[in-house]
Amino acid sequence: MRKVILINSTSNEVRIAITEDGRLSEFFTENPDQSRNVGDIYLGKIAKVLPGIRAAFINIGFPQDAFLHFSDIDDTIEEYSSIIGDDSDIDEEDDEDETDTKDGGRGYQRERFNPAETLEPGQDIIVQITKEPVGKKGVRVTSKVSIPGRYLVLMPFNGKIGISRKIYNPREKRRLRQIVRANTPREMGVIVRTVAAGQDESLILDDLNKLLKTWNEMQNSMKTTKAPTIIYKDVSTTTSVIRDLFRDDIHKMVIDSKKLYREILNYIDLVHPDAAEKIELYSESIPLFDVFNIEKQIEELLSKKVWLKNSGYIVIETTEAMTVIDVNSGKYAKSQNQEENSLKINYDAAKEVVRQCRLRDIGGLIVVDFIDLYDDANKKRLYEEFKKEFRRDRAKVTLLPMSDFGLIEVTRQRIRQTLLHRVSDNCILCKGTGRVQSRIGFMTEIERWLQRFKATGKAFTLKLLINPLQRYNFVEGIISKRIKLFLKYRILLKIATDEKLGLDEFRFLTGESIDLTEDFNGIKND
Helix, strand or coil: CEEEEEEEECCCCEEEEEEEECEEEEEEEECCCCCCCCCEEEEHHHEEEEEEEEEEEEECCCCCCCEHHHHHHHHHHHCCCCCEEEECCCCCCCCCCCCCCCECCCCCEECCCCHHHHHHHHHCEEEEEECCCEEEECCCCCCCCEEECCCCEECCCCCCCEEEEECCCCHHHHHHHHHHHHHCCCCCCCECCCCCCCCCHHHHHHHHHHHHHHHHHHHHHHHHHCCCEEEECCCCCCHHHHHHHCCCEEEEEECCCCCHHHHHHHHHHHHHHHHHEEEEECCCCCCCCHHCCHHHHHHCCCCCEEECCCCCCEEECCCCCEEEEEEEEECCCCCCCHHHHHHHHHHHHHHHHHHHHHHHHHEEEEECCCCCCCHHHHHHHHHHHHHHCCCCCCCCCCEEECCCHHHEEEECCCCCHHHHHHHHHCCCCCCCCCCCCCEEEHHHHHHHHHHHHHHHHHHHHHHHHCCCCHCHHHHHCCCCCCHHHHHHCCCEEEEEEEECCCCCCCEEECCCCCEEHHHCCCCCCC
């Protein structure tokens, strides 16, 4: 599989596209209004502790307090905690890789405590952002902080050694474990990332020393600052993509900005000098994303309907609680056997659903409504194929087998806002619903308002403010709607427009510009 990283930079935005055999597989954006904050570490102050929902809210200086669930708390609220011996094996995970720490624990476990009894409002606590704000929800944080590097992830409060499960060679696992165990302070832990496999010991130790230096600087910062304050800023989206994804399987990286090209080249020279030859500067007049057919693929990401190759299509609908994906056959009927047709479309849909989840950053609960299958063996084959496709996803994913209704439920790790929310805003006319009030419904609502006003109001002339697109409905025809309303209610309407009003909004003003709209919006009970 030929994987390419394309980076397009403008004065307002940096866009990063990762392609697999020419098809867009992952897409990232970075601009001043949407700066990355996942991975940032703060010295926060506990605002509230709510045992009823097993959570605390932490003031980290954001407009909305951060959410800290009790499951994301250990005894790191103090800079260092007492350590007691324990010989248990541990499984650890980091943002990128699942890790295997079998025989890798260093014999340390901290005393357990009850967060509800230990945490107190006003107390300082070190937390790290794990999820960006979504909708009305603030950021989510954890007290199990970690500092990622190129080859390692340092865990200052966890004295365990973890090795990525994607490193399969037992001899290489032992080598890496011995390197980090011999050079890591006993009270700290380390996760060895997949990219460390086969690397020289000097590169790994250099990465470890950089992480330890960063942690020491953070400790010094905490001694001289007061909460809430940031004590560690993670790298930008561009740098994080290079750090985490620029591996040996990347064929090349193409950048269309000289400044960004030099910055990335300097970074690569420090962390992975052998890969510098894969980085290319694009300087042609035709836009980079046009040459690689990326713009067209990005436009398709904003559409609810996605066509499958040679068969059917899927429809993606996002709600507050979940994302629902419906699989449709369209006109596909290659075989005379309905079960075979359905299985073929479902296979294609499973691959596309995984691709769309990665591209759009769809997280949380996902329900996929596949075309009905009647053979239990086929249902199991589809489930296994779906699960296999998700192995390529870096986010943590859990799937349930197909239900009797043909549904497969998926939970996918949510880290940031979906692509749709990052590149688009809610429509000011429909307010994000995708639909607006009908012309007849709008006119009827205005007439009802006039009926209520006529019953108690005394003005002969009113000013009606509406969206410019609605004005035609009142002035069209020889006997316009405005005249008809005057003849019926004996109220002269002066029509004015305001672009800030939605298609279903209106305001009634008196001659002195007093707003009467709310006074007669529905029946008022004294």
